[in-house]
Amino acid sequence: MINMELYEQIVPSCFLFVDRRCFPDWEIIKQKIDFHDLTFVVEGKANYYVNGEKHTVEAGDMIYIPEGNLRQAHTFKESPMHSYAFNFYMHPDNGLHLPFETVTKKHITVEILSYIREFTQVWMSKQPGYQMHARGLLTLIIHRLLTISFHQTSSVHADNRINKVKGYIIDHYSEDLDLSSVAGIVNLHPVYLSKLFKANTNYSFKEFLNLIRINNAEMMLRAGGFSVSEVAERCGFRDISYFSNVFKAIKGFPPSTLRK
Structure with a gap:
């Protein structure tokens, strides 16, 4: 079971957010990342390689790659991926990773998608105070993901x-x-x-x-x-x-x- 108390003090700081609508030849070159990558796929398909292991993702999937891992990816030419990608640091930087699998199915709820859309508007408009607003929204997204995972590891779905x-x-x-x-x-x-x-x-x-x-x-x-x-x-x-x-x-x- 997930110990929610471990994550009470974390503060995610997003430095890159991408509403990623891939061209057929889109790819991420192989590189070790020093940040956390949280990506939500809403359309299309792609192959992600994490430390050399292949993961095929499609609409509805969530990808989580913690810092210190080798990351590589490319989309399917016949079905280019559309995703929302958050690249962020976590404070305090104590080596704690979020308790998610590399690829998780059915984690993109209507509530989470609404937070992502609001985040997109905040990030793109860059009004005064947008970083605080964005940080709060990303924290809400991670909180909802943790809550869903907590219930699933308890073999119980939220009612x-x-x-x-x-x-x-x-x-x-x-x-x-x-x-x-x-x-x-x-x-x-x-x-x-x-x-x-x-x-x-x-x-x-x-x-x-x-x-x-x-x-x-x-x-x-x-x-x-x-x-x-x-x-x-x-x-x-x-x-x-x-x-x-x-x-x-x-x-x-x-x-x-x-x-x-």
């Missing part, structure tokens, strides 16, 4: 019903929520929702609800202006002792240490 439940919890965490009432929102039996939620998130419904509540409680306490009991009530806890116990179990320290 829109679970996303809806998570969104509802985040919007209504301060209210009295229980599994039965939330299950009705997505027309599922509570027992089935409980199993589905655990499979998709690795949390039980109650664990996720408490996590959202405690994260919000921590932000409120750090900001100041509220007592511990006020924060507990505003975050959906009716028992201050239970709130303190849950807070310490999740954060490792009692909420009173954050009171200003």
